[in-house]
Structure formats: structure tokens, C-alpha cells
Amino acid sequence: MDRRFPQAAPGAQGAGAAPAGPCAHDVHWAAETRSATGVAFLLFTALFAVDAGSGSLDVTRGVLWTGLAGLLFAILLPRRVSVRPGLLSTRGLLTTDTVRTDALVSVHWPDGVAQRMVLRDAQGNRVEIDPTVLARNPAMWRLFDTDSRTSIRRGTLRRGTNALRQLARRIDRETARTVFKVSGLQ
Structure with missing residues (x-):
């Protein structure tokens, strides 16, 4: 084993133990996450309102719209x-x-x-x-x-x-x- 590049612990994902030092994060991640949440909620609200307004809203369609909004959120959520x-x-x-x-x-x-x-x-x-x-x-x-x-x-x-x-x-x-x-x- 090369001591310069520590191996990951058994069962751990990634590239090994983190060296000590400063950590920098994406400062725009929170705003992009809020945007993803807002877009997914907007889609859910629009689909729910259209279905409720037309009188065709039921449990199955509500679950379908919730799942669709959740899928959109998962796609838009930045890493x-x-x-x-x-x-x-x-x-x-x-x-x-x-x-x-x-x-x-x-x-x-x-x-x-x-x-x-x-x-x-x-x-x-x-x-x-x-x-x-x-x-x-x-x-x-x-x-x-x-x-x-x-x-x-x-x-x-x-x-x-x-x-x-x-x-x-x-x-x-x-x-x-x-x-x-x-x-x-x-």
C-alpha cells in the first residue's frame, strides 16, 4: 500500500481519509436547491390545482402528481x-x-x-x-x-x-x- 494515498476504510466509499485542512463548499448550492424545491412545488401545485378545479382529483392522481414533483426535484437537485x-x-x-x-x-x-x-x-x-x-x-x-x-x-x-x-x-x-x-x- 502506498502510504501517500491512504486507502478507504472497509465498507467506506470514496478515496480515503480526508487530510486535515480547510474545506470549501459550493456557495451557490443552497440557492440552487431552493430553486429545485420551488420548481417542483410549483409543478405539484399547478397539477393539483388543475385537477381539483376540474373535479377529477382523487387519491391516485394526487399520489401521481406528488411522485412526478418528487421526480422533478430529484432531477433538478444539484450535487x-x-x-x-x-x-x-x-x-x-x-x-x-x-x-x-x-x-x-x-x-x-x-x-x-x-x-x-x-x-x-x-x-x-x-x-x-x-x-x-x-x-x-x-x-x-x-x-x-x-x-x-x-x-x-x-x-x-x-x-x-x-x-x-x-x-x-x-x-x-x-x-x-x-x-x-x-x-x-x-
């Missing part, structure tokens, strides 16, 4: 992303995925409509995140960037350095744009 030194974790309704960011072996964007970044570490763990989460959370980006540079220095990151450079340029552009906007220079 909770957190970064700490050496680890990036995403937590959904039922699962938590974690990668060692200081032992990345690949970073890439799969083809498709959704902009997703897939991270794989030396232990075989895989996490898929929206790169916008890193772009709009400077504390998360700093921790992730530091660890990804560690992966490059160690030689574990064999595939994806160009993807990381593209992401870094994108974040730099957005940061500069924000600074200009806040300072009134835009």
Missing part, C-alpha cells in the same frame, strides 16, 4: 461539491463520490451537450462535476488547482493537463471580468 486539501467530493441524494485531487490520473470533458468534467484518481475513483462550480467558487478552485499541480509534479496526471489549462484560462477570464465589473471599468 453538493466540496473540496479540501487532497480531496474533491460530490454528494447526491443517495451517493457520495470522492477523488484524490493530489493523485489525479485523468481530467477530461466527454462529448455532449452537458458541460461536465470527469476526474479519475490513482485509486480508480471517479467524479463527474460541472466545471462552473469551480469557476464560481474561488476557494474551491484554489484548493483544486494546488492539488492538480501536485498531481502534475508527481507525474500521476497523464491525461488532462490541457483541459486543466483551459479551465484555468476560463476562470481567469471570468475573474478579470468580475473585477472590472465591480470596479466600474467595464
Whole structure:
């Protein structure tokens, strides 16, 4: 066993014990969760009101509308992303995925409509995140960037350095744009 990359405890998911240090969370997650809740509740209310207004509301249809609103909520609910030194974790309704960011072996964007970044570490763990989460959370980006540079220095990151450079340029552009906007220079 390589002591630099601790193994997960038996029965535990993820990429091992979390190193000590600061933890950064997506600061927009709570607002996106409220939006998902609001949209699901709005759909439920509209379906319920239309059925009640037409006189066709019964227990079966009420359960169906509740299930449909619950399904919409589950689809819209964003994954909770957190970064700490050496680890990036995403937590959904039922699962938590974690990668060692200081032992990345690949970073890439799969083809498709959704902009997703897939991270794989030396232990075989895989996490898929929206790169916008890193772009709009400077504390998360700093921790992730530091660890990804560690992966490059160690030689574990064999595939994806160009993807990381593209992401870094994108974040730099957005940061500069924000600074200009806040300072009134835009």
C-alpha cells in the first residue's frame, strides 16, 4: 500500500481519509436547491390545482402528481461539491463520490451537450462535476488547482493537463471580468 494515498476504510466509499485542512463548499448550492424545491412545488401545485378545479382529483392522481414533483426535484437537485486539501467530493441524494485531487490520473470533458468534467484518481475513483462550480467558487478552485499541480509534479496526471489549462484560462477570464465589473471599468 502506498502510504501517500491512504486507502478507504472497509465498507467506506470514496478515496480515503480526508487530510486535515480547510474545506470549501459550493456557495451557490443552497440557492440552487431552493430553486429545485420551488420548481417542483410549483409543478405539484399547478397539477393539483388543475385537477381539483376540474373535479377529477382523487387519491391516485394526487399520489401521481406528488411522485412526478418528487421526480422533478430529484432531477433538478444539484450535487453538493466540496473540496479540501487532497480531496474533491460530490454528494447526491443517495451517493457520495470522492477523488484524490493530489493523485489525479485523468481530467477530461466527454462529448455532449452537458458541460461536465470527469476526474479519475490513482485509486480508480471517479467524479463527474460541472466545471462552473469551480469557476464560481474561488476557494474551491484554489484548493483544486494546488492539488492538480501536485498531481502534475508527481507525474500521476497523464491525461488532462490541457483541459486543466483551459479551465484555468476560463476562470481567469471570468475573474478579470468580475473585477472590472465591480470596479466600474467595464
